[in-house]
Amino acid sequence: xxxxxxxxxxxxxxxxxxxxxxxxxxxxxxxxxxxxxxxxxxxxxxxxxxxxxxxxxxxxxxxxxxxxxxxxxxxxxxxxxxxxxxxxxxxxxxxxxxxxxxxxxxxxxxxxxxxxxxxxxxxxxxxxxxxxxxxxxxxxxxxxxxxxxxxxxxxxxxxxxxxxxxxxxxxxxxxxxxxxxxxxxxxxxxxxxxxxxxxxxxxxxxxxxxxxxxxxxxxxxxxxx
Ligand SMILES: [Zn+2]
Ligand SMILES: [Zn+2]
Numbered sequence: 529x530x531x532x533x534x535x536x537x538x539x540x541x542x543x544x545x546x547x548x549x550x551x552x553x554x555x556x557x558x559x560x561x562x563x564x565x566x567x568x569x570x571x572x573x574x575x576x577x578x579x580x581x582x583x584x585x586x587x588x589x590x591x592x593x594x595x596x597x598x599x600x601x602x603x604x605x606x607x608x609x610x611x612x613x614x615x616x617x618x619x620x621x622x623x624x625x626x627x628x629x630x631x632x633x634x635x636x637x638x639x640x641x642x643x644x645x646x647x648x649x650x651x652x653x654x655x656x657x658x659x660x661x662x663x664x665x666x667x668x669x670x671x672x673x674x675x676x677x678x679x680x681x682x683x684x685x686x687x688x689x690x691x692x693x694x695x696x697x698x699x700x701x702x703x704x705x706x707x708x709x710x711x712x713x714x715x716x717x718x719x720x721x722x723x724x725x726x727x728x729x730x731x732x733x734x735x736x737x738x739x740x741x742x743x744x745x746x747x748x749x750x751x752x753x
Contacts, residue, residue: 530554530677534595542590544666545673547639548613548630552591554679555628556580558686559617560596562626568597568604576696581606581616581625585736588613588630603697609740618691629685638683639675644668705729 530553535545542549560566568578580598582589585607592615598604613632618625636645647665651657657665701714705726712726720730727733728747735745 530557530595535674535677538591538594541594542587544669546587546669547635547672547676548587549591549594550673550676551613551630551635551679552588552593552615553595554591554676555588555615555630555684556592556595556617558681558684559615559626559628562686562688563617563619563624565617565619567595568602573597573599573602573604575620576603577620579604579606579618579620579694581608581618583608583610583612583614585609585738585740586613588615606694607736607741611740616689616691618694620693623691623693625689625691627685627687627689629687631683631685635676635679635683639672639679641668644672 530550534553535550538549538553539545565578572578578596578598580592580596582592582605589605589607593599593605596604596615596617598617600607612629614627614629616625616627640648644665647657647661647668651661651665702711703714703717703724704710705712705717705728706723707725707729710726710728716727716733717724718727718730719725728749732744732746734741734743736742737745
């Protein structure tokens with residue numbers, strides 16, 4: 529059962545309570561219990577001893593970060609762009625992991641009212657909701673989120689997995705961009721016409737945006753003011 533304290537931490541981090549942020553908390557809790565580990569501590573976050581592999585960049589991924597302590601910034605979080613609501617929690621010590629996948633069909637059947645599904649379509653999917661619709665959906669999202677605190681294992685697929693070793697984040701050499709003068713990881717710099725350029729100056733880089741990983745994403749800084 530996800531504690532109310534954890535829900536409040538998730539609200540603070542994610543900005544709101546919704547079904548998938550709570551599912552992220554609950555799925556992490558199930559995986560942590562099965563692996564017999566707690567939220568990554570100071571030493572573990574520094575050493576990347578525990579890794580969470582998420583397969584989507586949505587509300588669920590924020591729940592995972594709050595519950596496990598494996599975050600984007602401490603390199604405990606690995607993002608696999610498969611587009612599924614799933615988390616695999618892994619111990620580096622023995623590369624044993626637990627993967628928890630949310631069966632959204634089963635979950636919605638149990639927790640989403642007809643009104644919630646309809647409003648989701650209108651407000652989130654089509655972005656056509658009025659301010660009343662948005663307010664009503666916010667309320668429903670809170671209710672469903674709280675109801676999902678003790679979501680039963682039947683709405684998930686839970687499996688034990690053996691993971692092949694994943695590298696720790698390396699420290700790279702730094703070079704200076706010949707155009708903007710900013711320091712940049714050597715592995716990210718490009719050589720164009722004999723000049724060393726950062727990818728911002730070169731015009732594109734890989735990026736994680738709403739729809740997932742985009743290769744060769746055009747850098748969006750139109751002008752530096
Ligand atoms: Zn959310
Ligand atoms: Zn530059």
